[in-house]
Amino acid sequence: MLTDAVKDTIQQAYRRWLESKGLKARYGQRLMIAEVARALANADDPEQCAIGVVEAGTGTGKTMAYSVAAIPVAQALEKKLVIATATVALQEQIVYKDLPDLLKNSGLIFNFTLAKGRGRYLCLAKLDTTLAAQPGFNPALALYPDEMQMQLDSATSQVLERMLDKLGSGDWDGDRDLWPEPIAENLWGRVSTDHAQCTGRRCAHVRQCSFFKARDNLDQADVIVTNHDLVLADLALGGGAILPDPEDTLYIFDEGHHLPDKARDHFAYSSRLRATDKWLDQSIKVLATAAAELGAADSISRQLEVMPSAVFEARQLLASVRPPLEELLSSVVEQRDGRERGLNYRFEHGLVPDFLREQAGLLRAAFEEIAERLGRVAAALQDSLDGNGSVARDMAERWLPPIAMLRARADANRELWFYYARDAGDEKPPRARWIAGIESNAGMLDIELHCSPIIAAGTLSHHLWSRCAGAIVTSATLTALGKFDRFAMRSGVPKDAQFAVVPSPFDHATAGVLSVPPMSADPTDPQKHTDMVVEMLPRLLNGDEGSLVLFASRKQMEQVFAELDASWQEKILRQDTFSKHEILTRHRAQIDAGIGSVIFGLASFAEGVDLPGAYCQHVIIAKIPFAVPDEPVEAALAEWIESRGGNAFMEIAVPDAALKLVQASGRLLRSESDRGRITLLDRRIVTKQYGRAILASLPPFKQEITR
Numbered sequence: 001m002l003t004d005a006v007k008d009t010i011q012q013a014y015r016r017w018l019e020s021k022g023l024k025a026r027y028g029q030r031l032m033i034a035e036v037a038r039a040l041a042n043a044d045d046p047e048q049c050a051i052g053v054v055e056a057g058t059g060t061g062k063t064m065a066y067s068v069a070a071i072p073v074a075q076a077l078e079k080k081l082v083i084a085t086a087t088v089a090l091q092e093q094i095v096y097k098d099l100p101d102l103l104k105n106s107g108l109i110f111n112f113t114l115a116k117g118r119g120r121y122l123c124l125a126k127l128d129t130t131l132a133a134q135p136g137f138n139p140a141l142a143l144y145p146d147e148m149q150m151q152l153d154s155a156t157s158q159v160l161e162r163m164l165d166k167l168g169s170g171d172w173d174g175d176r177d178l179w180p181e182p183i184a185e186n187l188w189g190r191v192s193t194d195h196a197q198c199t200g201r202r203c204a205h206v207r208q209c210s211f212f213k214a215r216d217n218l219d220q221a222d223v224i225v226t227n228h229d230l231v232l233a234d235l236a237l238g239g240g241a242i243l244p245d246p247e248d249t250l251y252i253f254d255e256g257h258h259l260p261d262k263a264r265d266h267f268a269y270s271s272r273l274r275a276t277d278k279w280l281d282q283s284i285k286v287l288a289t290a291a292a293e294l295g296a297a298d299s300i301s302r303q304l305e306v307m308p309s310a311v312f313e314a315r316q317l318l319a320s321v322r323p324p325l326e327e328l329l330s331s332v333v334e335q336r337d338g339r340e341r342g343l344n345y346r347f348e349h350g351l352v353p354d355f356l357r358e359q360a361g362l363l364r365a366a367f368e369e370i371a372e373r374l375g376r377v378a379a380a381l382q383d384s385l386d387g388n389g390s391v392a393r394d395m396a397e398r399w400l401p402p403i404a405m406l407r408a409r410a411d412a413n414r415e416l417w418f419y420y421a422r423d424a425g426d427e428k429p430p431r432a433r434w435i436a437g438i439e440s441n442a443g444m445l446d447i448e449l450h451c452s453p454i455i456a457a458g459t460l461s462h463h464l465w466s467r468c469a470g471a472i473v474t475s476a477t478l479t480a481l482g483k484f485d486r487f488a489m490r491s492g493v494p495k496d497a498q499f500a501v502v503p504s505p506f507d508h509a510t511a512g513v514l515s516v517p518p519m520s521a522d523p524t525d526p527q528k529h530t531d532m533v534v535e536m537l538p539r540l541l542n543g544d545e546g547s548l549v550l551f552a553s554r555k556q557m558e559q560v561f562a563e564l565d566a567s568w569q570e571k572i573l574r575q576d577t578f579s580k581h582e583i584l585t586r587h588r589a590q591i592d593a594g595i596g597s598v599i600f601g602l603a604s605f606a607e608g609v610d611l612p613g614a615y616c617q618h619v620i621i622a623k624i625p626f627a628v629p630d631e632p633v634e635a636a637l638a639e640w641i642e643s644r645g646g647n648a649f650m651e652i653a654v655p656d657a658a659l660k661l662v663q664a665s666g667r668l669l670r671s672e673s674d675r676g677r678i679t680l681l682d683r684r685i686v687t688k689q690y691g692r693a694i695l696a697s698l699p700p701f702k703q704e705i706t707r
Contacts, residue, residue: 002041002073009072010037013106017068020105028502032056032065035500036472040073040250043470050470051497053256053487055478057504057699058666062474063098066252070472071102071110071223073250079469080244081223082115084231086255086262087608094254095225112223113214115243117230121214122163122174123193124205125397130190131160156187163191167208174210195237196408197401202385204397215242228259232266235463246467256473257659260456260490264633267459268452269416272438273325275446276413277318280311283406287311290377290399294391299380303373310373314366321359325447329437343437346632349639350430352420360420367414374407419451429454432636454637457492465494476504477663480655481697504699506669514665514701515679522683523623530556533622533681534563540620540679543571544596546587547618550606550664552625557600560622574600584609591615607663612670619668623682624694625660626653650690658694665698 014033018025032054039052056062067083074081085091095114102108163179166172176183176192198211206212218224230242231251239246253259284307291304328345347353352360381403383389384396391399424430436448453459464471473493480486484499517536521528537560541547551557554576561574573583583599590597591614599605603625627634638648661680668676678701685691686705 001045002037003076006037006041006072006076009076009108010069013072013102013108014068017064017102017106026061026505028056028060028505029065031500032060032062032474032502033069035498035502036066036069036252037073039472039498040070040470041077043073043077043079043250049494049496049498050250051465051468051494052472053478053484053493053497053499054472054474054502055484055500056474056476056502057506058476058669059505059672060476060502062254062476063094064102066254066472066474067099067102067223068106068108070250070252071108075110075222077250077469080221080249081252082231082243082249083223083225083252083254084228085225086228086258088227089608090255091225091227099223099225110222111220112225113217113221115218115224115226115230116175116177116214117233117242118194118198118211119192120176121210122167122176122191123198124167124174124208124210125199125203125401126193127160127164127191128205129398131157131164159183159187160191167210173213175214193401194405194408195233195241196404199382199385199397199400202382204393218243228253228255228262229266232263232463236266239463239467246464247469250469251464251471253471253473255475257475257477257487259473260460260487263456263460263464263491264453267456268450269412269419270448270450271413271416272446272448273318273322276409277315279406279409280315280318284308284311286402286406290403293395294377294381294399298390300377300391303377307370307373310366310369314363314370317359317363317366321356321363322447324353324355325435325449326445329435329447344434344630344632345436346432346434346635349643350424350427350433350636352424352433357421357423360417364414364417364421367410367417371407371410371414374403374410378403378407416449416451420449429640430636432633434632450632452633454633454640455490455492457490459492461492461494465492476666477659479697480659481693486655486659506672506674506699508669508699508701510702511672511675512668512699512701513677514698514703514705515677516683516685516703516705517679517681518706519681519683522687524684526553526556529623529681530559533560536681537564537620538568540618541568541598542596542618543568543598545617546591546596546611546615547598547620548605548609548611548616548667549598549600549620549622550625550667551600551602551622553622554602556622557602561600568598571596572598572600575602575605580604584611587611588615603660606660606667609667610670611667612674616667616670617676618679619664619676620679620681621661621664624657624680624684624691625664626657627660629653654690654694658697661694662698665701 010033014025035052035054040050042048042050056065070081083094085094091114095112099112103110163172167174172178176188200206201212203209224243226243234240234242235246243249287304287307291301294300294304329343332343332345378400380389381391381396381400384391385393385400389396419431420433424433432450432452432454434450436450438446438448473491478484478487479501487493519532519536521532523529533556537549551560557574561569561572564572573587575583577583578586587597587599588611606625629635629638634652638652641648641651665678668674668678685695686707
């Protein structure tokens, strides 16, 4: 229950913040503050649901609203507040701008910090090992199977020496993002670690460890800012491994429309046959070296003695399963946008053939034996680090990371094969299972097996909603067709969660116009529609202003660009010709110089792109952004819905397209002073019943539509 004392704290903090900024209260922001406070305050009542889902339109000031409400509630309930975003840009805005602003101007007293995963911090143990191995290192004795360490060149050695010096002098804290220059991925991988390889508090470097120093700071923070991926990683480890225990935490998931897909992908498994065989082969060399150095310990030697035969069995089974999988792939020829792509073979309803289920059972058992034996070796090494084993500490520190990494890989393969051996008929809903043909850089075909939940509802319900003290999910796009049904199905939020839509402060009817011009073709005839887009664009675009043209198909984007006059091509910045960041930078520079600029982009430019004012005065959308229906996970979801008597097109495709169209339309107005136009070149929005439903769900722009 929201007490009067907490209400007063929130109201006073908001009032002081407004006064210090010279602002007037926004209706939507006040409404969101109330919704967030009311939902989270239920965390002290086990009979109430403390989960809220709040859609807040662009310009609401979401960060300030949920922060000024959630911080006092969390402090009153003696809970930690974790704010998680989907993008680095918003995470940095919250840490370096929004929370310092609130702390300075609201009168609230709190401290906050940024939480990152181990992989963003330097590992001193690996840095020492890497430097100590130079020169004269023998790559045949490499401990890390897919990092077969070659001798460092002079420039790389100097970089690592500088890292060590700056750590020692206190000029750097080991955070990759704070190193003054870019660090190549292959180099960083040799001096960073992950959960599997980290020896934790047992490490001799733990007092100087950058990650654990940052982790210890979390205990002192009232507010922790992080990303969705780290929250999900922590939950997968049981919760409380990196972040505070879920039971002691109130969560804010900003950009929350990404959460279901991120959760689904986080709990998916995949494995490549050739790559797996390669690391198994390399592991034999690593384990042989380990046996020679650690053989004196009986508890370890017994496990290592039988490892070669266990690995050999796994490799034999992988070899035997490859030919029939190649045969399945050979029956598939996939085309998209007129070009052949990587092959996918999806198992309908998640049901795999009997031969594959049988082989999967054997492979699961083989990888389980490998994982268990490596686990026993790792446990013995951990005992030695604790002073209770027979292995010297320096030797235990040297060998625990590679042994733990091999075990993690074996565990991941065991999980994959477990789901392939499982009867999909017992799954509700069934997991998506498919195989893909992947061509390596060397031109060799590898086969990748995948297994993924088709929705994250069960996963999030089990790991998050049922455990957390409270949570708010917020975004500008959580509803589809005016309802929360799509998000609720995919996320599994409790039915008694609080749902609210907070209106945007923008006067859409005055600030923007939505136009659907007359056309004699629609996207159901791709070539005629493309020809019409080519014909119409020069008349629709103003060459002296900033415009954004969004396509749902790369083929159409490239074809339209190719058929435009050279005078227009010179003004167009097309996706894939430069990085997204570079395109936006060049676009802004051209507008600042008084030169018109047009961006041609795909889905990634329809969301998270901020081009206020003159940078974007016209958004042209080539067609309603229906998803490609043959992506394995989405196809499996549609199949499941149809099998239950539903209509996948109306229940998935139309709501998804409506949400994407709202996101695309949101590129036009980024501030209350913005003005502009949206043009949709798809007559289905008015000629089809589903199109009219999508149209009704769009922001209330003034409409200029020829019926």
